[in-house]
Amino acid sequence: MSVDLYPLASLEQIENTPSKSDGIPAWVEEDLRGYGCKLIAEAGVLLNQKQVAVATAQIIFQRFWFVTSVKQFGIGDIGMGALYLASKLQECPVRMRDLINVYDVLLQRTAHKRKALASGDLRPPELKYAPMSYFGNTFYDLKDALVVSEMQILKRLGFNVNVVLPYGTLVNYLRLLGLTGRDDVCQRAWGYLNDALQTPVYALYAVPTIISAAILLATRNFDIALPSKPPHCWWTLFDAEWEDIWSVSGYIMRLYRPRTLEEQLLPMGMISKRDVRKWLEDNEAS
Known part of the structure; x- marks a missing residue:
């Protein structure tokens, strides 16, 4: 996209x-x-x-x-x-x-x-x-x-x-990462996308970046390791930058303070x- x-x-x-x-x-x-x-x-x-x-x-x-x-x-x-x-x-x-x-x-x-x-x-x-x-x-x-x-x-x-809503793209990303078999991860990532609607991130970052942040938070919640060492970083599959993903994650996590x-x-x-x-x-x- x-x-x-x-x-x-x-x-x-x-x-x-x-x-x-x-x-x-x-x-x-x-x-x-x-x-x-x-x-x-x-x-x-x-x-x-x-x-x-x-x-x-x-x-x-x-x-x-x-x-x-x-x-x-x-x-x-x-x-x-x-x-x-x-x-x-x-x-x-x-x-x-x-x-x-x-x-x-x-x-x-x-x-x-x-x-x-x-x-x-x-x-x-x-x-x-x-x-x-x-x-x-x-x-x-x-x-x-x-x-x-x-x-x-x-x-x-x-x-x-x-x-542009993120839900259909989230399913595709989870399928590509082999996570669709984990209902808990899928539900948690979906929840993070919904929570992110309370922040301005959808007006600041492209949808793939926001979805990547939701996946990052969900996988870390359940201690699931994804390839993160260059040049095989999982977020590069979605044309997302690590700094932007980290920033979006910060916006979301501030909601729970x-x-x-x-x-x-x-x-x-x-x-x-x-x-x-x-x-x-x-x-x-x-």
Whole structure:
């Protein structure tokens, strides 16, 4: 496959993202991106949506933040718009009302969980969901946000929403390495590819590199040795560079790091652009 198939961020976009230009630290932006992708995944489960649509939405979501700041658009709105657009691209469209209702549930659940964590309640009471009023403004506000988000994604990405998913290629690579007989390795590598969707790697590296990182992590988990001495390095079969594979592996493994209470609460309280701007004002004042 040609690398031209993968729309990737430029070096300038990587070094100086729009969010960084607006004074948002890299670690905050990374956490917000990751949490936005989690909301997309949870919405996909509640909607019984296909995995290809959810994965496409997460990749488009990550790309968007290389051209726009989280200060300008909320991760909740853009996540909703990305999932709506991806569902059309993968020919498994969802009803707008269903998507809006699901995101309303997720936003209430997030607020409920954040309140419980902040109060130190390890066993919070079950969320009592309050449905939107039929004649209230909440539904129409979310509907407007969904329409605007989809339009802005298309506009700012220049309608370049082509996405190459890694799953079929992973199977071919595992077959070439003689690993298809190990169900545990296949499942672990597949899981790493899914987890990587919470990181920006799909907008930074070509798919063969990301797949190679997933295989590296999976085989090391199960102490499986692969040829790694030049000139017989297994990753050269896939035109991947070791430094890039190691970098992608680092992105994935950072997802599993222990998080402080403050780190857990931060993205939950910055889902809208209003929340992000308030956080910026508070930190500038301090």
